[in-house]
Amino acid sequence: MTFELILVLAAGLFCIGLFGALSQQSIVMIMMGIELMIGGIIVAAACFWHFLAPDAPSGQVIVVAAVVAMAVEMAMGFAVTTAIYRARQVDMTDMAECLKG
Amino acid sequence: MDVTGLVLRAAAARPHVLLATLPGGTAARLEAERVLRLRDWPLAATPAQADVLLVAGPDCPDLRAAVNRLWQDLPAPRALVHAPGAGGVEPALETGQARLGSRADQRPRAEEPGRTTRGGDAGGPHHQEPRGGEDHGEGHAGNGGSHDDGDGDHHHAAEARHGDSQAGPQDHHDGPEGHDGGNGGTGRGHAGHEGHGGHEGHGGHEGHGGHGGGGMEMPGGLPMADQGEDRDGLTLDQLHVPLGPLLADWPAGLTVRVTLQGDVVREAEVEEPPWSDITGREAFWVQPWLRAAAGEPVGVGEAARRRAAAHLDSLARLLSVAGWPAEAIVAKRLRDDLLDGAPGASVAPRLERFARRVGRSRTLAWMTRGIGQVSTEEAREAGVSGPAARAGGDVTDRYRQWLADIRRDVGRLEGPSPLRPAVDESPRGCWRDDDPPSAALIALLPNLLTGAELAAARLIVASLDPDPDELAAARGTVGAHD
Amino acid sequence: MTEAGAWWTLLAAPAMLLALAGLAAAGHAVLAARDAGRPVGPAAMVRPFTGVPRALLAQPRRLPAPDVLLWRAGVITVPVAAVLSTLVIPFGGVTVADLSVGVVWFNAMEVLTWAGLWLAGWGPDAAFPLVGGYRFLAQGLAYELPLMFALISAATGAQSLRVGDIATSQQGLWYAVWMPVAFIVYLAGVLAFSFLGPFAYPAGRDLAGGVMSETSGADRLVLRAGRWLWLAAGAAMAVPLFLGGGAGPGMPAWAWQAVKTLLVLAALVLALRRLPMIRADRYVEFAWVVLIPLTIVQVLVPALVDLNR
Amino acid sequence: MTTTDLLLLGVLGALALTGGVLVFTLDSMARVTFSLLASLACAGGMVTVLGLPYLGVVIVLMMVMEMVIMAVFMIAYMMNPAGLMPMSMLHNKRGSLVISAVAFAALVVGIFGVSWPRRTGARPKDTTFQVGMSLMGRQMLTMVTLGFVLLATMVGATVLATHRGRYDRFGDGLDQRPANDPAGGGVGR
Structure with missing residues (x-):
């Protein structure tokens, strides 16, 4: 039962993040939503590793990959925000719709 | 009990x-x-x-x-x-x-x-x-309880956390209603301690470019911070901060109003010395020169002592701002000993040690290198005549010049010949009643501070160390002569 | 070998850390008294601690629109993280929590001060503390990576992340001897995360105290204690990492460890008075252009030694 | 799993969820960032309790650094970062809510609907060793890919975020020394 409950929790984190990523206007807030989603994935992967296949290292490798994804998403997100902001003083997705600059 | x-x-x-x-x-x-x-x-x-x-x-x-x-x-x-x-x-x-x-x-x-x-x-x-x-007591008439003070008194609502990447402006407005809050108590609710520098932002906040809503109700009834062009093209908010007049390690009475974006000074403006009443103000560091100018006999030795002490005082301030309290206290101790009339021979060894440590410190030179460049020609053109002009360079050159001057002066503490105020340099340059040397130093500040980071700006001011007292003294003597 | 300690070690470790921090502060006070021309003696040592009743008595600072929750959280994080970091340090063969990833734990706790100091700067809602908080981030970006590589050097040499294993693997030859770069970078890192002396940039006098400028009373006491606790924790960690832990002839392990810790602490206190403040705007470039390559090369050394073992 | 572990998992999980909800309900950007930090740090704690101490502690370490840096950008780019003036920053709130609720329901149904396999194999003694050996052994390709992705990110992010190139610094002929920078660096100049 613990296994399922932890998965539900991970799903909860993922869906809160999904809501944020879909509903927020600010690019930075959207990134926060994505971070939460990846956080859910990390918990789920650790849970699968622990309860299903602790002898297979792949579960851990997924966690490593997710952590790297988080870092990459952050770095690129902020770089893009900085570039857009510098060019057009915009930090909202609605205003950045037209990417023609 | x-x-x-x-x-x-x-x-x-x-x-x-x-x-x-x-x-x-x-x-x-x-x-x-x-x-x-x-x-x-x-x-x-x-x-x-x-x-x-x-x-x-x-x-x-x-x-x-x-x-x-x-x-x-x-x-x-x-x-x-x-x-x-x-x-x-x-x-x-x-x-x-x-x-x-x-x-x-x-x-x-x-x-x-x-x-x-x-x-x-x-x-x-x-x-x-x-x-x-x-x-x-002025300004907070409604002091009810003194110590359980004003939780309800947050009129100022420093709105502008709205920030920028380095030092989000925190505007502690002295809002118009700021001082009549019911029980302001100790007045902790009254925001900016302007006198102490760095806390109160004001001016130029109407308008808030583009952010927020024009007609929206602002927190605490205050408008948002202005934005403006900046060095990095990020259009950071501007924060208006007065440095001085009572800031620690700062020339007493000098006020520089700076506009900060992040911790970069965008604009600096020196405020006219505020005091209207100059009676009873003595310019301690140039006293021997004033007395000599008034016709009293003053020895060169006494002037050298005062000059060395003045440079040590400036050095102590610079070291304090540069974050070297251990050596700043040594400089203060040497200064106090000199002013106490200690003979040169007893001060010299300690001074040597101090000058070696500070003057040869690579770290300090690394930290002050390239900050506040003023070449000798520029300085002379601006009317600066003292060590700042002779050093001709950055902060590093100026403190090394001070050290050299102090060592020279400590060798002359017993000089018997009379002081000639027109020839012998006062601590900050040749003394002239109508144009005290500090006035030229202060005039240099706005240009030097613009574009500097806050830490560099503090170093620049400390390395020039103008003495606002000289201005009052000069005005006093000029007034007396007229 | 190290073993996990009994429940009482959970109380003993913070007490020892506090004593160590107190000694460092007292030593610093004595040096200050000597420089200022005051009599040097036991009285000078005790002087700084008169600040304790003073701090408990003082009224907390009230500002127009502070974020008290975050402010408090930040102020408390600093000393708490310092205490937590010592849980993995073996003392005379006993560790409070003998984690298999002790080095990473220490590093993670140290990084918590980033959050703590930034919050302590953000909370009061005033310009100088905020600049101070941001300054610590700049400083962190400079010191953190070299420090991580220094920690990794020691871990690579021992082929373990367990602090106890690192201490025992240095039989005969201390890591400080054949990894001098890592040792020095680590000590600089200690000064940096305790934001003292040359790394007091976030709390600089040019900002009227920076992150500390608006704190008063108990908050201020906690933040100041946090600095010295971090210095003590860093000195205590240096011994198992680089100085062979409790190994030494003639004396029991705990005695050797205490002696070495005190020596490292004394060296740090002396060093923090000998250097002016190093601003991060200069240090970042130095750290990234000079220190990171140096420490990477340093990590290579134990790696190659391991391969040839 | 011992009772302590279960208890820890429960507490950390509840905190992680609370933090996650707070991220999108609080006004102050600083508080938002640090509730996200709390949430992700609790996730890291759960990973630790689940038997992966290395990854758990590294997640905490990384999240602290990342979130503190994130706070800087949050405050730089958001309007009203202190949340002193409440305002809604949402668009299409209802749609997002429906989508995420449906996703959650589907996931929960899946979680309880699937008949999960039994646990295979035993836990290795040192899980840190396990992940290290696998990343340097059979999963080497993953590691290499991640390495290149990180390198590309570093270069790409730097290029995107800087607005001054070498021609701005060294002049059109790249021969201007010292470089024309607004503030000096620590090495060289």
Whole structure:
């Protein structure tokens, strides 16, 4: 039962993040939503590793990959925000719709 | 004997002192720094860290509001004392400590109105200092309870956390309604301690470019911060911060209004010295020159002593700003010994050691390199004549020049020949009544500060170290001659 | 070998850390008294601690629009993280929590001060503390990576992340001897995360105290204690990482460890008075252009030694 | 799993969820960032309790650094970062809510609907060793890919975020020394 409950929790984190990523206007807030989603994935992967296949290292490798994804998403997100902001003083997705600059 | 009283006295054993030097208070400041150093009472840098506010120097009506704001920001238990001259420092500090320790029976109770005023902030009979006492109550008439102060008094609502990548402007507005809040208490709700620099932003906030909503209700009724072009093209918010006039390690009375974006100074503007009344202000560092100019016989040795001490004082300030308190205290000690009349032979070895450590410090040179470049030609054109002009370079060159000058002067402490004020340089340059050397140094500041980071700006000011007292003295002598 | 300690070690470790921090502060006070021309003696040592009743008595600072929750959280984080970091340090063969990833734990706790100091700067809602908080981030970006590589050097040499294993693997030859770069970078890192002396940039006098400028009373006491606790924790960690832990002839392990810790602490206190403040705007470039390559090369050394073992 | 572990998992999980909800309900950007930090740090704690101490502690370490840096950008780019003036920053709130609720429901149904396999194999003694050996052994390709992705990110992010190139610094002929920078660096100049 613990296994399922932890998965539900991970799903909860993922869906809160999904809501944020879909509903927020600010690019930075959207990134926060994505971070939460990846956080859910990390918990789920650790849970699968622990309860299903602790002898297979792949579960851990997924966690490593997710952590790297988080870092990459952050770095690129902020770089893009900085570039857009510098060019057009915009930090909202609605205003950045037209990417023609 | 209650426990509170015991604890109070234990706490008062080593009070932290916030030194607010008024224009003309150099002698009192030096004495206070000496006494505090020997007693091991730490010098606080902000009101939040202090127990005793020591106002050093002759009363200055123009700065009363600033002093008052500092006082309001001191957390209780606290004491305010005033030392108009060097002689008043020791008794003032004694009084301050006694007041801190005996507060047990003075703890204000809301139901005892008489006591409240005394224990609290406003100037009641509690402050016996001759001139500085009465004005401390101004501006917060509605002081109810003194210590349980104003939770409900947050009019200022520094809105602008709205920030920027480095130092989001925190505008503590002195909103128009800021000072009549019902029970402002110790006035902690009254925001900016402008006098202390760096906390109050104001001016130019209407409009807030593009962000927020024009018609929206602003927090605390305040508009948002302005934005503007900046160095990195990020259009950061602008924060208007006054540096001075009572900032620690800062020329007393000098006010520079800077516009910050992040911690980069976008614009700097030197405010006219605020004091209108210059009677009783002495320019401590140029005294020998003033006396010689007035016809008194003054020896070169005395002038050299004063000049070396002045440079050591400037160095101590620079080292303090540069974050080297261990050497700053050594410089202050050398300065005090020189002013005490110590013979050159007894000071020289310690001075050598100090000059070697500071002058040859690679780290310090690395930190100050390339900051505040003023070539000799530029300096001469601007009318600067002292060490700043002779050094001709950055902050590093200027402090090394000071060190060289000090070593030269310490060799001449016993010079018997009379001082010729027109030829012998005063600490900051050739003394002229109509154009004191500090005026040229101050005039250099706006250009040098623009584009510097806050830390670099502090270093630049400390490395030029203009003395606003000279301005008052010059005006005084010019007035007397006319 | 190290073993996990009994429940009482959970209380003993913070007490020892506090004592160590107190000694460092007292030593610093004595040096200050000597420089200022005051009599040097036991009285000078005790002077700084008169600030304790003073701090407990003082009224907390009230500002117009502070974020008190975050402010408090930040102020408390600093000393708490310092205490937590010591849980993995073996003392005389006993560790409070003998984690298999002790080095990473220490590093993670140290990084918590980033959050703590930034919050302590943000909370009061005033310009100088905020600049101070941001300054610590700049400083962190400079010191953190070299420090991580220094920690990794020691871990690589021992082929373990367990602090106890690192101490025992240095039989005969201390890591400080054949990994001098890592040792020095680590010591600089200690000064940096305790934001003292040359790394007092976030709390600089040019900002009237920076992150500390608006704190008063108990908050201020906690933040100041946090600095010295971090200095003590860093000195205590240096011994198992680089100085062979409790190994030494003639004396029991705990005695050797205490002696070495005190020596490292004394060296740090002396060093923090000998240097002016190093601003991060200069240090970042130095750290990234000079220190990171140096420490990477330093990590290579134990790696190659391991391969040839 | 011991009772302590279960208890820890429960507490950390509840905190992680609370933090996650707070991220999108609080006004102050600083508080938002630090509730996200709390949430992700609790996730890291759960990973630790689940038997992966290395990854758990590294997640905490990384999240602290990342979130503190994130706070800087949050405050730089958001309007009203202190949340002193409440305002809604949402668009299409109802749609997002429906989508995420449906996703959650589907996931929960899946979690309880699937018949999960039994646990295979035993836990290795040192899980840190396990992940290290696998990343340097059979999963080497993953590691290499991640390495290149990180390198590309570093270069790409730097290029995007800087607005001054070498021609701005060294002049059109790249021969201007010292470089024309607004502030000096620590090495060389």
